[in-house]
Amino acid sequence: xxxxxxxxxxxxxxxxxxxxxxxxxxxxxxxxxxxxxxxxxxxxxxxxxxxxxxxxxxxxxxxxxxxxxxxxxxxxxxxxxxxxxxxxxxxxxxxxxxxxxxxxxxxxxxxxxxxxxxxxxxxxxxxxxxxxxxxxxxxxxxxxxxxxxxxxxxxxxxxxxxxxxxxxxx
Numbered sequence: 001x002x003x004x005x006x007x008x009x010x011x012x013x014x015x016x017x018x019x020x021x022x023x024x025x026x027x028x029x030x031x032x033x034x035x036x037x038x039x040x041x042x043x044x045x046x047x048x049x050x051x052x053x054x055x056x057x058x059x060x061x062x063x064x065x066x067x068x069x070x071x072x073x074x075x076x077x078x079x080x081x082x083x084x085x086x087x088x089x090x091x092x093x094x095x096x097x098x099x100x101x102x103x104x105x106x107x108x109x110x111x112x113x114x115x116x117x118x119x120x121x122x123x124x125x126x127x128x129x130x131x132x133x134x135x136x137x138x139x140x141x142x143x144x145x146x147x148x149x150x151x152x153x154x155x156x157x158x159x160x161x162x163x164x165x166x167x168x169x170x
Contacts, residue, residue, distance in 0.1 A: 001045040001056065001144070004153040010047050015055055017042025019160050025068065033068040035081060042092070043138075043156045049096075058092035058103050058113055064121055077127040079134060087117040111146040117156060118142050125162075132164040 003010045021039030028034055044057030066083035092103035094112055105115035123136025140156030 012045035015044040035066040035068040054096040060087040062087040079125045082122040089115040130166045
């Protein structure tokens with residue numbers, strides 16, 4: 001997550017989280033599919049602030065709607081996809097040297113993060129028989145900082161790796 005506070009950017013480092021859910025492939029035309037889904041995703045970052053380690057790990061219920069293109073190279077397929085996602089904060093925690101607490105979602109001064117996020121996904125991968133291995137980049141467009149001022153900004157930026165099993169595929 002990118003973070004700016006009081007006009008200063010704080011450099012994040014990656015924090016590992018989970019990304020699990022279900023998706024569907026709706027055929028549109030030959031190699032083109034609509035791929036809606038629902039996932040639980042932990043989207044977090046760590047920061048070194050004044051020499052101390054701070055971690056924020058929000059949990060979102062995420063709804064991606066990707067356009068998927070498959071190139072059949074027998075015996076596998078190359079996948080390229082992209083589209084919007086919409087997400088709602090449902091859990092998570094914040095921890096530092098001095099405190100550890102659950103994230104409070106909202107827009108007031110006593111809140112840690114706004115609950116609604118949206119952005120764009122772009123990814124690629126491979127399909128072999130009933131398995132897909134993909135990597136994607138999620139680019140959050142919504143400022144998640146609870147108090148929107150010209151000097152505060154928090155946006156999600158993440159790389160996800162997914163392994164999927166396709167049920168009902170012939």
